[in-house]
Amino acid sequence: MIRKLAIVLAIVPALGFATACGGQSGDDGGKVKVVWWHGQTEAEGQTLKDLADEYNKSHPGVVVDPEVGTTNVDEMLQKVQAALAGGEPPDVAYMYGSWSSTLADTPKVVDLSSMVKDPSFGWDDFWPAAREAATVDGKVIGVPSVVDNLGLIYNKKLFDAAGVPYPTKDWTWDDFRTAAKKLTDPGKGVFGTSYVVTGDEDTVWRFWPMVWQQGGSILNSDGKTAAFASPQAVQSLDLWRAMAVDDKSVYLDQNGEKFLPLFYSGKVGMEMAGPWAMRDLADHDVDYGVVPLPGYGGNHQTISGPDNWVVFDNGSKRAQAAKDFLAWLTKPEQDARWSLGSGNLPIRQATSKLPAYKKFAEQFTGADAFLANQDNAMQARPSIAGYPDISAKVGDAIDQVLLGQATAQQALSGAAAEADKILAKG
Template sequence: MRKWMMGATAALAGVGLLAGCSNGSDAGGGDVTLTYGVWSQDETMQELIDTFEADNPGIHVELQVSPWNEFWTKLQVAAQGGTAPDAFWMLGDKFQVYASNDQLLPLSDAISDAGVDTSVYPEALVDLFTYDDELYGLPKDFDTVGLWYNKELFDAQSVDYPTSDWTWADVRKAAEELTSPDESVYGIAAPLNRQEGFYNTVAQAGGHIIDGEASGYDDQKTQAGIAFWTDFIADGYSPTLQEFADTEAVAQFENGSVAMYYGGSFYAQRFYDNAELRDKIDVAVLPAGDERATVINGIQNVGYAGSEHTEELEKFLVFLGSEEAAAIQAETGAVIPAYEGTQQAWVDAMPEFNLQAFIDQVPDGVVYPVSANTAAWNALEDEMLPDAWNGAKPVSEVADELAAAMNDALAKE
């Protein structure tokens, strides 16, 4: 599994990311104000800030919320222009771009000085936010991927529910049995998804997306992980890419037209809030291929290298990665907090679902594959892989061509 990791690793009125990092002390009081950029807000965020401020008199934190569809554009411009927030949320697939351009505050020394034991977080998340042996953040929350299934549809065809012992062969057998002759119900959804789809099965096959500075798409094991999905469409057990373009895969699972869906833990709250769906579905760990694996991803709190208050910023970032902060987040049930031992509140928040399945897979977590310019080869995946999903070309041919194009892109990083 380590091979996989080698490449890694409601807006507020009048407030936006471009407001930038604080540039001095508050008038008359000598206090410091830090800015904190996020893409969503609830009472938990303010509770975190209030708790930190109570323990750190003289340090104030101003929350800046930008909607998801604006957050990254604003952050890119602000980081380049020297006006980024002092602290902000970061995702693994974006991280190396900022770290490699010296826009993030190195935190290894601050984490060590604070006595933080990073083993309390999933190892894959720590690896994901490490660049050139330097750690730039502490995990906030994480998500893994599970096999969601519709119990009603399974019962109708007398198919046994998925268990932790399921393998790829079991998924395939169930998909065949659950697919109706008139295709009003498909056994499984096989969309062209990275985090929830083929990145998992590539790892389960023993393959890899990127190894150092080289593509793994020309590896036969990688190609087997892709063929896991394309075979479902070719055999008529899944809707086609065009059908997914018309109605996204998760929506087809929700409306009962597909019986199984590889979906992230982040869908738990959405499914739970759907009163008509809640009692019909459940989730299990991902079926095993040659290996057990699930993509693990999450949000980290990072700091801006251009902040004028690095000492105070380091204190805030260390707090955000603490057990106390994780416990506050766990109370909402919205996300799985990254700190070990604080996840039970999330599991208990939706007892109708076997949410423990997502926690149980943490030891099998593999890092979402990234590099310093992930966007370049992600674009190549988007451009070339549909030919395999549509059956226009064999998986091996598409993957070999993708590997060559990806290696060219990596050589330019």
């Protein structure tokens, strides 16, 4: 199964490396070779191999060579970094959307702006937040490979046992807190909900929608100072502090690996999670439902964590062959085989109109709800080089508050001061 791949940040230097002799040999028996690091294994990797084989048969002048690259996509940036330094980068690689600003700084990343502007590519058919996450200062550094969003997944059995009405699309965060308290049963080790307190982006991205829902921002409009220590943000984090410290209705997952298994086993009633959980939910035979995130004032904005296929420059012939391949790979028919086959949402809106999506939605409870929730993904995290460092400061602040070590105002103000220092360095 493809897990959520967009939430892990790597804090690394910009990839401004010189490469030797143009990279790997692009000749394969007179054909143009495209080395494709996709990072997928098992069924997902086989699907991509089958797609490459199909493309090669219909494009006799090209050989797309699919390789895993790394079995841990968290390490793909470092792996590509080393390949760039050694002069042998892949032509295409699967990269987290959170790395966009770093990738934009290397001259070896091919700007795909002209490709996506071609009407035949259908750029407007990709989800807005995914397009925004792939664009840095007007430069398109990749095309979406996976899209997702955060919704609220709830365990119907636990709600029924506690006599609590199921969540609705109109829920507020106060409704959420009330339900979490009623679902919590210390004697049975049951919690109303959970929160990841790892201090990384898995912690932080769950918080940003609450800020956006109230009209807040991560940075000020000029992008030079932090805006996340606002009264609205403090109110949101205070709610989580009250739930975790006062109500004791939140399971605090300090390694980020336990919250979903606990939900599958009936020990947590509600989770902020995404479509990546649907396959495991089906495997564990959980009776569950999906609604948008609770909101403020009727605003139910969510956050999307899209990842990208990124092209590296190994010469004009190989770069063009890589772009042609991606244009084919991301067409709705191929998208249906890759995205839906791996249990993810379609990367294109047109894919959801195909019979393959209808079959997918019948197989996975909540697919339609997550698809509709894409409309609530209205903005993306800042595509700036300092975001990973800023995120780390915010993650630490959230952890301190939920663990009862600081107030929301203290923690967010401290993180904002540190963020301003990071931004001042450019």
